[in-house]
Amino acid sequence: MPAQTPSTCLSEKPHDNRVSDFVTHFNSCLPARKRRRFYESLPPETQQRITRRNEKVLDLRQRLETTQYDSTAGARLRDFKQAMSQWNAALGRPHSSYTYQQSLGSESWRSPKLSEFGRADDSVNRHIKAPVIYFKNGQPFDVPGLPKSFPDQKVPMADLLSDDKTNPIMQPADDDVIRYFHLPANNMVWVEEIMARYYREKRPDPDEFASNSRRLKTRTELLLRPEYWQGQQNFDADSEIHARHMRSFFSTISIDPFSSEANPKNFALFLSYLHWETDRGRAKLAEIAKNISQNHLTSVSEVVDQAKHQFETPDTSVPAWASPPLPMASPVRSSVEKRKALGQVLRAAAALLEAMDLHTEEQLMKEYLHAQPPLHPRRTLDQAYYGALRSTRARDRDQVVYRGTTPEPHNCIGMDSCPQCNEDIRKTPRLIMVDQLWLWVLDERTVITSFPRRWGRHKPDPSAVHKSIRMRLKNVRQGEIANVYDLALLIVDETSRVFFDRTKTNQRQPNLVELFNGAIRDLTYKQTAAFDQFLIYTHLASREYKRQRYASFDNSNQNNLLNINPEGELLKEVKDVQDELKILITIMEQQATVTKLMVKQIRRELVPLACPKRPISSQSSVSWDAETASAYDIPIDDESEDQRRQSANRTLLRANTVLSDLNDRISELRNLLSNAQHTSASLKDLLTLKQQQAGVIEAREAVKQAQLTLKQGQSIMIFTVVTIIFLPLSFIASVFGMNAREFTTDSHMPLSTEFKLMFPVSAAIIVTSFLFAFSRSVFSNSVVTLVGSAVSFAWNTGVTWVLVKSGLYVLGREWQVKANRLREREGRVTGNMKAEVLRREKNLERMRAAGHVRELARTRSAGGVDAGRGERAGTPFSPPYSASIPGSPSPFLATSRSSSTLFQGKGVAPVGVAEVDVELGERISRKPSSQRHLTLPG
Structure with a gap:
């Protein structure tokens, strides 16, 4: 099977011009001297792609360097600059503050509306794009004034939220037009602003609306009534952040302020659906949310102290982007130091790339996570079910999908010699997420949805739900989207089939x-x-x-x-x-x-x-x-x-x-x-x-x-x-064997004195022994334990030392191994002997059964002749070959046969033959099934 061409040609091996990602090839693979010729050889569409990508890079770099707060990406950018300076110093190159020269393909390509719309606090909304899709007479339609074509047209959120006549959602829609606007996050502020822009009204104030409920309500307020909007939230102010979600809900909504509609045309739908995320992305966003929440919940006293400190101390700090150049260091020629500096550069670059991917989500969460109403972040499977838990990290990493996509630890020599390591390096631990779909159908001509995308996914994501919706709409057949209900059904179908669509072959998405x-x-x-x-x-x-x-x-x-x-x-x-x-x-x-x-x-x-x-x-x-x-x-x-x-x-x-x-x-x-x-x-x-x-x-x-x-x-x-x-005998002997004055004349101590000394001392020793033996006090137990431990330590240590020094321990281990081997050998030998005996017994039983069969066959073939001979002789019948079969019951057979002949003459049923058949059947029934097919002739 030929090797597949990678999506990018960024590799340490030489490669040809068969590339699929020209942007990466232009910026990462080609030397500076070859870029102009390669750029001029490309078609205009590819040149525009390179230009747009470089413009995005310049814009992102400017945002990171001029941000008003210390973001994660800004800190990683400073770390990368410092690592580059150390690398240049290790190579002996001149290194000053980081400067960037505008290269080919970075000409200004900016929408003229970008600086016109939005306020100062819309910096996040300017860099988040909202997809816009139009159908006219059931056919795809390109919106004039927006870049790209159907279905990839997008508009910045700042433009979509602005109160401007050129806002696409504020423009009137014809009867033959179906419009679809998508908000790439479950942001309740965005939803309220969008609904107000749609009806060309002012965003409703929740406090004013609650205090004056009898006044004439606007259409936006009727659409966003508490029973259809904020009343469906399943959390409160004291809940965890991951507990924020909307209940599964569907209802039609009347927006006529004068009378209630009999059959409202507008409806709202909230439901949860399944998606996935990498474990690292979940952990990074959880950490960001935790830091934002800690800063948001600062006490009033800390805020006052911080304000006093800012007023009393003048701000003389220099911004991070205006930091002076690092001092010139002496060149380091050690290869170890060079490799160390290069490793720091690569590590800082990887951290910067990850922070750049999450920068937009970090800004969005800082802006709207604790707004009123708040942003709803993504939830894991356990967070969606156990919302009351403070942390579900352990449960998240116990998911079936996480265990199935995580490489298992194993012992190996190295990556080059271990194919398992080479395969595991491609695995990324992933988790099941539970996202929310918010959908509104307005006036039978407009569909508005709101659901999140995967964290940090600014590049094309084949598993994205909205990407799947756009791909289906791109290949839509004529007349397939004839009304808003077709579009709503398609959206609901795509959100529910993320893990059940067998036609998608995305390798990163878990099956x-x-x-x-x-x-x-x-x-x-x-x-x-x-x-x-x-x-x-x-x-x-x-x-x-x-x-x-x-x-x-x-x-x-x-x-x-x-x-x-x-x-x-x-x-x-x-x-x-x-x-x-x-x-x-x-x-x-x-x-x-x-x-x-x-x-x-x-x-x-x-x-x-x-x-x-x-x-x-x-x-x-x-x-x-x-x-x-x-x-x-x-x-x-x-x-x-x-x-x-x-x-x-x-x-x-x-x-x-x-x-x-x-x-x-x-x-x-x-x-x-x-x-x-x-x-x-x-x-x-x-x-x-x-x-x-x-x-x-x-x-x-x-x-x-x-x-x-x-x-x-x-x-x-x-x-x-x-x-x-x-x-008693020993006691009496002991008493009379004492050297008492009453028994011997040489003793100076009477027997009474000896008893007075003997019995009290014995009683004291007995009582003390009983106390230590049966008492449960801590002191007595500890004393006994201490004495026992001391004796055990001395005995075990001494015996072990003697055994080790004398070599008896090694000898004992060898004897134990030999004993185990002899035991195993004994088991094998005895087992073989028993099997041989059983085999011989089986063969003997087969021979006996065969002898019985032959004897019975000859008896039946001989008939009454043999029986008559037995009667005339007046002796029991004894076949001549019965002696050749050991254990053959000849007298039993003879008696049976003679009795059979006797009863035949009297008209009585023969019994002897039946008894022989019974015994033969019992013997044959003990044989294996393969030997039970014997039948008697005749």
Whole structure:
């Protein structure tokens, strides 16, 4: 398979002119002397791309150097300048303050509206673009005055929020025009401003609106009433930032200030959908949000102290962008220092690139995170479900998708010799995110949406939801977008199919269904392996229990049976998978519920158009079926009416398709949940079996302990009897053996004095011993423990030192290894011997069975002749070959056959043959199945 051409040619290896990213090739690969010739050889469109990219770089650099607050990107830029200065010093080059010369392709390309619109506080809004999409007569339409073409036309948010006649959202829309405006963040301030600009009104003041509720309300205030807007927020002032979200909601809204509309044309929709993000991006934005919140929640006293300090101390600091050049350093010729300086440059460049990607999001969060109303940041899967938790970092990094996209640690020599490391370097830990879709349909001609994009994604992102919407609209067929309902259904469908679209082959986007399938398969395999291991250990434990000589010191199998930690870990993982699947199903069910309400409203509007001959009241709820819609094939003279009817039928069919797709995705997730629940039930059964096996082991140990206790009781009984017999004798002998005055004349101490000394001392020693033995005081226990530890330390240390110095320890280890080998050899030898004995017994049984078969066959073939001979002879029948078969029951056969002949003459059923058949059947039934096909002839 030929190697694929990379998206960029930035590489340390030589390459040709087959490049796909000319901008990167121009700025990063080509030397300065070759750029002009390469630039002139490109077509005008590519030259404009290079010009726009360089203009963006210049604009971003100017923003970073002139920002009013110390942003992360500005700090990383200063670090990069310092690293470059150290690198130049290491090479002995002259280094001064960083200067930039305008190169080819960086001519001024700036929209004339950029400096005209917006206020001083709209610096963030000027650098965030809002996509604008128009349809005219069902066909794509390019908006005049905006760069690029359908569907990639965008306008700065500052222009879209400005109160200017040239604002696209303030321009009147014709009846044959459908407009679509998208806000790239869930910013409630933007939404209120946009609605006010749409109706050419002033943004409503929440305090004034709440205090004067009886006054004549504007259309913006009617559209953004609390029950349709801020009343749907599911958080309060004391909630965590990640708890901000809107409830799943759909409702039609009347904006007539004089009377309520019977069937309002406007509606609002809020729902959550699934997306993804890298773990590093989530961590960086969480850190930024945390810092912003800490600065925002500064106490009043700190603010006053800081203001006093600023008034008392004059500001003589120099801005970061005007810092004096670093002093000239002596050139360093060491290769180690050069590599170190180069590493610092590369590290600073990587940090600067990451900070540049997040700079716009950082500015947006600083501006609107704690505004009134606030910005809603993105949420992880656990933050969407456990909103009350202060931090969900540990739970986020326990997601199935995170574990499936994170390289596993392993031991290796180096990256060059380890293919696993070369493969893991391409992996990026990712997470499932829960974003929000805010959608409004206004006056049946305008659609406004608001949902976030991935953090720091200013470059083309194939997995972006709005990118998918634009790609579908770019390939739209004629008449497919005939009304705003078609556009709204397409948007809802794209937000719900992020992880369920099999046609997309984006390598960076995690495959949600496959990751969950793989996780459940791995857990099922581990559960099966654990069950097999449990059976093996159970068999080994039973065998060892029978072999009493090993049962006293080898309990490894029993310990494995009593250990439930592996199964507990597996059960925990399965529970985590089930919890995540339940959260996903809950989100998808909320989408289905909201979508059903929207489809119900669409049916209420379009069913009368789809069936003009059978008018239906707009107030009644109508259930629509695609087959029923196609059944109304009524010829209509008016061609435009016929087109409207066909368009309504297509929209209703598309609505049913969207609902059906949502139900299919929910069913797919439920199937995954069912598989996880089956694995969980199997693990619970395994744990139950382990518990029962533990009960069996405990019963066996109790029996063994009872036997040992019985033996010990018998031994103690013997010692007690001996003690009872000899204790009085020893006491009497001791007393009479004393050197008392009453027994000997040589003693000077009477017997009473000896008793007075002997009994008190003995009593003191006995009482002290009992106190130390049975007392639970801390002092006595500590004394006993200390003495025991001291004795144990001295004994163990001394014995170990002797064993190590004398070499007995090594010798003992070698003996133990030899003993283990002999035991293994013993097991193999005895096993082979037992198998040989069993094989011989089987062969002997086969020979006996074959002899019985031949004997019975000859008996039947001989018939009554042999029986008659037996009667005439008056002796039991004994076949001549019976002696050749060891253990052949000849007398039994003879008696049976003779009795059979005897009963035949009396008309009684033969019994002997039946008895022989029974015995033969019993012997044959003990053989393997391959030997049970023997049949008697005749």
